[in-house]
Amino acid sequence: MILQSLVHLYDELSRQGKVAREGWGIAKVSHRLVLDEEGGLIGIVSARKKVLRGKKEKEIPSDMMVPLPATRSSGVKANFLCDNSSYFLGVDNKGKPERTKECFEAARALHHQILDGCHSAEARAILSYFDHWDVAGARDNPLVQTNLEDILGGSNFLFHVGNKDVSDIPEIRDAWERYYRSGSGEEDTIKGQCLITGKKDMPIATLHPKIKGVLGAQSSGANLVSFNAPAFCSYGYDGEQGQNAPVSEEAANAYGAALNFLLADRTHAKVMGDTTVVYWSEHGEEAYQDGFLGMMGDEGGLTDEELDDVLAHMKEGRSSDIGGISVSPDEPFYILGLAPNAARISVRFFLRNTFGDILKNLAAHEERMKIVHSSLEKERIPLYWILKAMDNPDCRKESAPSTFWAGKLTNAILINGYYPEAVYKNIMRRVFLCHEKSSGGGKNKEKKIDYIKASFIKAYLLKNCGMKWEGKIQMAVNENCNDISYVLGRLFSVLENIQKSANHGINSTIKDRYFNSACATPAAVFPLLWKLTNAHLGKLDQPKAAYFKKKLGMLMDKIAMPDTGTPLPHRLTLDEQGAFVLGYYQETQARYAGKKEEK
Known part of the structure; x- marks a missing residue:
């Protein structure tokens, strides 16, 4: 295929x-x-x-x-x-x-x-x-x-x-x-039926063309198809090279020229970690590549308004216009993921679908990723931003998690499948390991919980754990969600706000010292945080203290009181920890939005 x-x-x-x-x-x-x-x-x-x-x-x-x-x-x-x-x-x-x-x-x-x-x-x-x-x-x-x-x-x-x-x-x-x-004029040219075109009595390619432009592969070119060891050959064709799977010289040169053309033009190729992704429409119209590139979060020469218009037409099954070219939702569209290997190029994935369906899958991912954020942040999140969020900024590129999981994440998004669990785990790991301390000239390299991490956590929970979190997690803070892990995340944000209000200009907050343990083992940490909060409330003036007490009361009412034992869970599962992070992030964003409205 x-x-x-x-x-x-x-x-x-x-x-x-x-x-x-x-x-x-x-x-x-x-x-x-x-x-x-x-x-x-x-x-x-x-x-x-x-x-x-x-x-x-x-x-x-x-x-x-x-x-x-x-x-x-x-x-x-x-x-x-x-x-x-x-x-x-x-x-x-x-x-x-x-x-x-x-x-x-x-x-x-x-x-x-x-x-x-x-x-x-x-x-x-x-x-x-x-x-x-x-x-x-x-x-x-x-x-x-x-x-x-x-x-x-x-x-x-x-x-x-x-x-x-x-x-x-x-x-x-x-x-x-x-x-x-005439078959290159060689007397020893082997002829047969081509498996690609079906043509008979065609000169069979012994060696296939070199493919250039795949990241990490040999710069002089590497083979997509080759047979250089008995283990790769069919029975009886050991050492026969091209005869093992006969492809005519005409077809071999054709696919090699087409693939090299795509790889040479970076509007048709995108590097994701160690995977080089190439994509094309069946009729070779560049307008389809522009639309696909834009939906992947790159510029692609299209504005967000133009992309929204194209997507609206695709959802309705109608043709749209991109750069003066009519694009059809029924146009077959191909996406090929290539990665380097020891002797040849490895195929990570190959997808064939209609252009409209692929855009719908990208739009579904985009919809799950939507979350409240600063007006300075980009609305569409490029895929490579998610990959970057997995990595320690100081780690070597070849050992970064994104290098190994880029292909699987790209494939999952394009087929609207489950996200790789490893991507979620690595992003949560960065949340726990990151400390927002100034270093290297007083400039933070990474935020503990930023827009990108929160967006993917939300998307993962809705897609992979939808039975539990559908309807509970929304774009902005959900006042009606009573799930204990989400409520505790919101509560932690309020406790941090109380501390900041009572101690103006404070260098570090409870987030720097207690966030990770509060997220993983809330029953062991929150009693201590409440004791600290009582001391902070005593420093505030009466109106502000009353406001915070009311806010705390509303959140505490959502926590069910058992007959015996603590109302707080001793340990949160990994998806519950993600909900805790989202609760904290959305409550904090709501606070910033409220300050802007007051101004």
Whole structure:
């Protein structure tokens, strides 16, 4: 299903002119080998482009459309028109002169095989170059000596004749495409039925294309499909590589080109922890990606009002407009999560659904996340903010919990499934471990209970523990909720407020010393807090003391008094501790909102 979807995307993108047509690909070219009409080398010219890296300008190879490069693992296999110095100059620093000569001869044979029937001056110049270039004395050539450092650096070279790149010559392009369609002209090419397209008598890909742009994978590219050990092969196909699951060269190159296109364009790819998420619509329209990116909490070029309008249309099953493009709720939409592995790329998840249903799932998550907050806070919470809330700001990225749970959390949100319990536990852990003390120059790195943590705790309780908390937990403080854990959280906020009112300018409050124990074992802590509160109330003027006593009385009335023992639970479960945190957060936010109204 993954490969079929990518092949279909390739067909759509090639019709739109966004990717190279069959037989062509993008290569990084650093130099041009300039030939005269007789095939003599008259120059080695830089093809690099200048880009800004930070504050410095740097030269990097240019991305150029060339005949599709061969997939190499080992052995000698030449590319047409564009290749490295081993194949085109017979010069390298590998210390194997015999192999280097073999590479040059392979390139000469390939170019003769393709261009022998061509009559253009450019084709004759290339063949003449290969026939007359002296491999034995190549390193002593003045042009090679001048550019030796770049040549030995593994650069790719493209032939250039008569002020033209030879890849732009129509006759040479036609010759290459005839050769490519014939099955690469190799006598030992295995043919069979392609599992992706269903076409019969097709050249089967032994090695699949390299995929570039997956975070943590090899920068030179890694395989999505490969068979390099008997354990991965079907019975009887040990060591047969591509024959184990036959995919035609046409389909393999198509899915590779489509996936590399998505990964190269960061509007189609998003990194979540160690998972690189790519997404696309069946017809390759970018408007769908913009809408999806906006609902994930990123800008996506859309305002909140535009996203709300799109979502309203999707819920009603009607098409909407994004950037002048009509988007349909019934458009198939694909989301693929990729992560690095030792030898190949690992697929974390693959989802196929209609665009409307995926947006509805994101909206359901967004609705659960809604909670009262400061007007300065962003309404839509990006997914990576939730992941960041799991981590200690001082921990190394590779050991951060978000690195391991990003893929599962993303998948849960997109299918409207249960949130991973580990994400909730890690966020609660950060609540308990964080101490809002100034450090590193007097600036807090992390808040104990902030908008993001409270939002996810609320969403988790409503989704994973809905039978218990549905109707009890709302966006703002729920005055009618009598659950003991939620009430105690609100009560703790009031006790803290009393302490602050009685001791103006206090540096630390009961939250710094007692919050964690009050949340976990309330029966052991609250009697002490009430004793402290009585002392604080004695410091207040009568009207303010009366207000706080009334507030305390209202909350105490919600706590059921048993016939024997303490009315407070000795220990709260983990979900009850989350409700305690929410009660504290929402009561505190209500207090701030009340102060603003008074002002």
